[in-house]
Structures are given as structure tokens and as C-alpha cells.
Amino acid sequence: MSHRQSLLDLALVRLDEAAQHLQVDADVIEKLKYPRETTKVRLMIRMDDGSRKSFLAWRCRYDDTRGPTKGGIRFHPDSNEDEVETLAFWMTFKCAVMNLPYGGGKGAVSVDPRSLSKAELERLSRSYIQAFARIVGPDRDIPAPDVYTNSMIMGWMADEYSQIVGEASPAVITGKPIALGGSVGRQDATARGGYYLVRDLATELGLEGRTRVAVQGFGNAGQYIASLLASDGNVIVAVSDSSGAVYSPDGLDIDLLLQAKAENKSVASTAGKSGHQAISAEDLIAVDADLLVPAALESMIHEGNAENVKAKVILELANGPVTPEADAILARKGVTILPDILANAGGVTVSYFEWVQNKQGYAWALEEVHERLRTIMVREGRAIWEIAQDKNVSWRTAAYVHALARLAAAIEAHGTQSFFAS
């Protein structure tokens, strides 16, 4: 009888691979194979026309061994429990890779936020926090933005939480507007972390000189990575979003693309201007580029299209963009993959800085945020590269080995009778 594997089953393949390269107690693996708790609720909100509408919502606290759980909230029509738990699993390993004092969590609402008015979106965001107020908390579980959520939504959520607990509680959520205790540098942090990695490890990656880049997804992560890499003289040859893609071998006009997105148009709407040619979203994966940056959703590079990839390096700004089957194909082709739990960890790292600033009641300067982020990205990136060399494994396996060693040490240090070790 065939058994369809869940996204979490596929993600756990990475844990098994890492465990083969480390001496870890079987109890550690058993603990990390399952989420600690996942709560599912149905949110009911009043629509502008007076009707009521309900939406499924989740919050998963996957593992809190290393600290309060941390991870974004996604608003997407295809969100589901398996995806939330998998994203929370990845957060657990990502926070350990970066040595942040956090476990992993994630949340989602099954909704297309583009179908809601601003007032409906605010009611939905506040109802999420009303439903999960006993689960989140500044020392328990700290949400942040993810796909189709942003600083405005985080601001509403932080406000709602503060009203519920009866005191200002900015450290409960990160990625807030600066006016409500957000950190400078959080907005572009996911892309900037990946940019530092590629720039400062260019020699190890064989990416010196002018690099041709294709970016899949043109939201927070995609827009900032395109702008940062272009500002260094690299050429962005292709970008896509949920409605299409454009290509130009001489380099796309980034300002034109940013303007289109600011006007809620697709990147494809720029075709015919500044030498932009329309291509299919699927063709983006196969364009002639040195660096491919998936910055959209999971499993976009799979068994069916991995063979078409021409880039020699993939920077995974998205979570889980490459399936394990595609990983094997790309390894055979000699493609280097900078794995999500390292490549996109700039976002949660600056979220951590925001949380620290909120607890200190003191705001850092932008240069300090950038320098601290760069230091951590390069330190952990180099450590992973060394593990990869030493054990002759991929960057991904090395990143999981690096994280698993830290998780195992924390699980063991709690002691066998601890709630955290149970």
C-alpha cells in the first residue's frame, strides 16, 4: 500500500542524515521527530458587509529546549497543519544553527489576505492573537512576519496582546513597525543575511566577480536580495512572482520591478519595458544564471525540474524550496546549495536583536544591527563550511549536524527528568 509522505516526513530526512554524522543519543532524535504542541483554532471575523466568515489558524511550538519558541506567522490560502509543523521544525534547527537562545515555532492562517479589506485584515490579525494569547508570550513563544504578513500586521498583533495582558509587551512579537519598538534593519534582514553569506564566502562558493542572478518570488526576501546584489554590480537576469516572470540577459531594471510591486502589479507587467521579456515562472528555474535564489514557497525545485537548473549555486531564502529528491539531482550536477536554515536566518537573527532591544528598552543604530548580523552569518557560515569539508557532506547536512550538536547538548543538559527533555 502506498503511503503519501507529509512535508514533515520529508523534512525529517535531513535529521536522519545529520544523525549519521554525529554521536547522539537515540532519545534526542526521538524528541526532535515530533512537535511538542500544535494548536488549531477556527477564527471568526465580521466582514465589512456584515456577514461572518471563519478561517482555520494554527500555532505550533515544535521544540523549546533551547529557549522560547520563535517563528513567523503566514497568511496563505494553502496553509495547513503539516506545513506549519514543518516550518516550525525548520525554525528549531535555524535558531540552533545561529546559536540564538530560541526553540522553533510557526503559525498560519488559511486565508488569501489579498481578498480582505484593510479593516478585515486587522480584525483577522487581532483575532489570531485573541485565540493564541495563552500560547504566545515574550518568554514563551514569539511570532514574527512570514509570507503575506508584514510589519503592519505585527503592529496590530503586538497591540492586541498588550491590551489582553494589560501592559505594554513589545517583546512578544518581532518585525513590528519602528514606531512600536521594531528594530531598524529587520525589514531587509532575511535578504541581507543571505547577501552577507554570498559576499563574504564568495571564494568558498566559487562566486567571485560579476554574478548573474535569478530570483524566484519578489516579496520581502526577493525584492531585497535583488536590490542588494544589484547594488554590488551583479546582474539580476530573471525574477518571478505568483503571476509570472521576466527575463533580460543584460540585467533587469530593479527600480521598474519595485515600482510595479508597490502598485500591486505582477513583475510580468514590466514585460516590453527596459528590455524585459516575459517568460513562464517555471522557465525561471532554467535560465542561464550563476546564482539561483528561491524566495517564494516550499518544494518549488523538485524531482520534475531540478535537472533544468543551470546555476552553480542556490541561495535558499525561502524555507524548504528544494525537495530531498531534487537535492540528490542537484548534488549529482555539482550545484552548491546554501540551505534555508542558514541562508535565510538573517530574518530571525535581527528578530532576536529586536527582542533583545525591547527587553533592554534601548534601540541600537542601523550600523550596529548590520555589523552584528554580518558577524553571526559569517561565523556560522564558515563553521558549516568547515564541517562540510571535514565530513565530506553537503552544506545542508553540515548545517543540520551543526544545529543537531547544539540541540543535543541542550536536551542532555536539561537532564532526563526535565519537562524540556520529555
Ligand SMILES: NC(=O)C1=CN([C@@H]2O[C@H](COP(=O)(O)OP(=O)(O)OC[C@H]3O[C@@H](n4cnc5c(N)ncnc54)[C@H](OP(=O)(O)O)[C@@H]3O)[C@@H](O)[C@H]2O)C=CC1
Ligand atoms: N519574511 C521573513 O523574514 C522571512 C521569510 N522567509 C521565507 O522566505 C520566503 C518568502 O517570504 P517573504 O518574502 O517574506 O514573503 P512575501 O509574502 O513578502 O513574498 C512572497 C513572494 O512569493 C511570491 N510567490 C508566491 N507563490 C509563488 C509562485 N508559485 N511562484 C513564484 N513566486 C511566488 C509572491 O508573489 P506575489 O507578489 O505575486 O504575491 C511574493 O512575491 C518564504 O518561504 C518565507 O518563509 C524566511 C525567513 C524569514
Ligand SMILES: O=C(O)CCC(=O)C(=O)O
Ligand atoms: O523573524 C522571526 O522570528 C522568524 C522568521 C521566520 O519565520 C523564518 O525564519 O522562517
